[in-house]
Amino acid sequence: MPKVIIAGAGLVGALNACYFAKRGWQVEVYEYRKDIRTMKHVHGRSINLALSQRGKSALEAVGLKDYIVNQGVPLYARLVHNKDGKTFSRQPYGQPGEHIVSINRRHLNEVMITQAEKCDRVRFFFEHKIRSVDLDKKELVVEYIGGSKIPQPGKKSESPQLRVSADLIIACDGAYSAVRRSLQTHPRFDYHQEYIAHGYIELNILPKNNDYALEPNAFHLWPRGHFTLIALANKDKTFTVTIFAPFEEFEKHMSNPHDVRQFFQENFPDAYELLGRDHIQDMFSRVKPQSLVSIKCSPHHFSDFVVLMGDAAHAMVPFYGQGMNCGFEDCLVFSEILDQMSDDIPKTLAAYTENRVKEAHTIIDLAMYNYDELKDLVNHSSYKLRKVFDLWLNKLLPNTWIPLYSMVTFTRIPYTQVVEARRWQDRILSRLGSVISATTLAGAFVLAVHFAKRSGKLPKIQFG
Numbered sequence: 095m096p097k098v099i100i101a102g103a104g105l106v107g108a109l110n111a112c113y114f115a116k117r118g119w120q121v122e123v124y125e126y127r128k129d130i131r132t133m134k135h136v137h138g139r140s141i142n143l144a145l146s147q148r149g150k151s152a153l154e155a156v157g158l159k160d161y162i163v164n165q166g167v168p169l170y171a172r173l174v175h176n177k178d179g180k181t182f183s184r185q186p187y188g189q190p191g192e193h194i195v196s197i198n199r200r201h202l203n204e205v206m207i208t209q210a211e212k213c214d215r216v217r218f219f220f221e222h223k224i225r226s227v228d229l230d231k232k233e234l235v236v237e238y239i240g241g242s243k244i245p246q247p248g249k250k251s252e253s254p255q256l257r258v259s260a261d262l263i264i265a266c267d268g269a270y271s272a273v274r275r276s277l278q279t280h281p282r283f284d285y286h287q288e289y290i291a292h293g294y295i296e297l298n299i300l301p302k303n304n305d306y307a308l309e310p311n312a313f314h315l316w317p318r319g320h321f322t323l324i325a326l327a328n329k330d331k332t333f334t335v336t337i338f339a340p341f342e343e344f345e346k347h348m349s350n351p352h353d354v355r356q357f358f359q360e361n362f363p364d365a366y367e368l369l370g371r372d373h374i375q376d377m378f379s380r381v382k383p384q385s386l387v388s389i390k391c392s393p394h395h396f397s398d399f400v401v402l403m404g405d406a407a408h409a410m411v412p413f414y415g416q417g418m419n420c421g422f423e424d425c426l427v428f429s430e431i432l433d434q435m436s437d438d439i440p441k442t443l444a445a446y447t448e449n450r451v452k453e454a455h456t457i458i459d460l461a462m463y464n465y466d467e468l469k470d471l472v473n474h475s476s477y478k479l480r481k482v483f484d485l486w487l488n489k490l491l492p493n494t495w496i497p498l499y500s501m502v503t504f505t506r507i508p509y510t511q512v513v514e515a516r517r518w519q520d521r522i523l524s525r526l527g528s529v530i531s532a533t534t535l536a537g538a539f540v541l542a543v544h545f546a547k548r549s550g551k552l553p554k555i556q557f558g
């Protein structure tokens with residue numbers, strides 16, 4: 095049986111381990127962190143995530159979908175909180191019943207590691223840091239960082255550094271991928287990264303009277319122009335709250351306890367009450383805003399033995415809730431192509447890059463677009479009108495007119511086709527708009543002539 099090495103046991107690495115366990119391959123996973131199942135606190139990114147159709151389909155293929163979805167909280171609409179702290183508006187995500195699921199990152203990761211480990215051909219090596227890939231020798235250079243004694247992975251020396259090889263190496267080592275760094279030293283590997291001006295800090299709303307303090311089945315949003323606050327419910331009746339703001343704004347208005355309190359009171363009065371003054375001040379004194387990066391690269395594979403997936407291939411800003419979903423879909427697409435190519439690795443790698451690079455670049459751009467939507471656009475009446483109109487048309491023509499958000503979130507339509515479909519919709523609406531304006535103008539003209547004739551005020555036109 096072929097052997098695969100997976101770099102990183104985060105969300106995408108752990109899911110890939112499940113896929114290759116199912117395929118019957120030998121699997122070795124090298125992860126920088128300790129086994130998260132044994133840790134008290136796991137530092138890292140967002141506490142919860144929105145799981146949607148692409149992620150669900152990928153989990154379904156390894157038999158985990160129902161279990162994971164049942165551990166989450168369904169979200170059916172955005173609830174936009176106004177600045178008065180009392181009123182809000184509701185924007186359904188799709189047709190009745192369509193929803194995304196708020197799930198706990200750590201729990202999801204743990205479940206997938208445990209599932210993969212059930213197969214005795216899968217071995218996880220925690221506290222092993224990938225240093226680089228030796229592209230000539232086709233070896234991964236790994237360092238054991240846990241202590242003096244190295245565990246088992248076919249080690250060749252007593253040094254904490256070891257070299258491991260396999261038929262296939264899958265890099266799932268995140269946005270700052272060490273594997274990708276090695277590929278970047280090679281000619282004709284394109285790479286582009288962009289930090290946005292915004293950073294984020296996470297806070298927590300505790301249960302109130304043993305129940306959710308806000309409506310649990312909605313994505314709560316406090317859009318305030320260039321900064322925004324969001325809240326997603328957790329199964330334990332808490333909410334994870336995230337503030338996204340430019341680093342400048344954090345420095346100017348949230349750098350001391352008095353300012354941060356005033357900032358929250360003024361901009362998010364209802365959230366302020368639920369978060370509590372002490373919690374906000376405590377978090378802002380201990381935690382620094384984290385940055386958000388968008389990364390495009392091409393190709394997604396190297397030679398006949400390395401492939402990049404998840405954030406290692408396509409980190410994106412989190413505003414479409416697609417980073418993990420797209421990374422999970424990577425695993426599914428790769429597996430589908432391996433099936434089509436009868437496990438021929440070189441052919442699969444070439445076909446995968448051909449298919450996936452353009453898809454990844456498209457969702458990275460869409461996520462940037464949604465950044466504007468969440469900050470501000472949701473407040474505009476033209477945006478709200480379009481949303482209502484889209485859903486209305488979708489109800490009338492469910493297979494022909496699917497709103498942009500629904501195509502991204504509730505289907506597996508390739509992202510590139512989603513964008514084409516949206517352009518087509520925009521063209522139709524703009525033509526419809528022109529026809530309506532022309533008809534209205536013509537109607538107004540006929541009426542004006544009619545009334546002018548009746549009142550005798552119509553100017554006489556003389557010829558010759």
Ligand code: FAD
Pocket residue numbers: 101102103104105106107124125126127139140142143144145222223224225266267268269270271272294336403404405406412414415416417418419420421
């Ligand atoms: P990671 O989760 O980063 O995992 C990489 C793993 O590799 C880690 O375990 C790390 O320890 C390990 N590693 C790193 N370097 C090395 C090394 N040198 N050697 C060995 N191991 C290494 N996505 C969604 O779909 N929905 C959401 O709602 C959503 N919300 C988000 C909110 C925020 C604030 C952020 C920042 C992101 C959000 N995302 C969301 C994106 C999502 O978090 C990522 O796309 C996802 O975590 C990518 O998974 P990954 O396994 O590729 O990378």
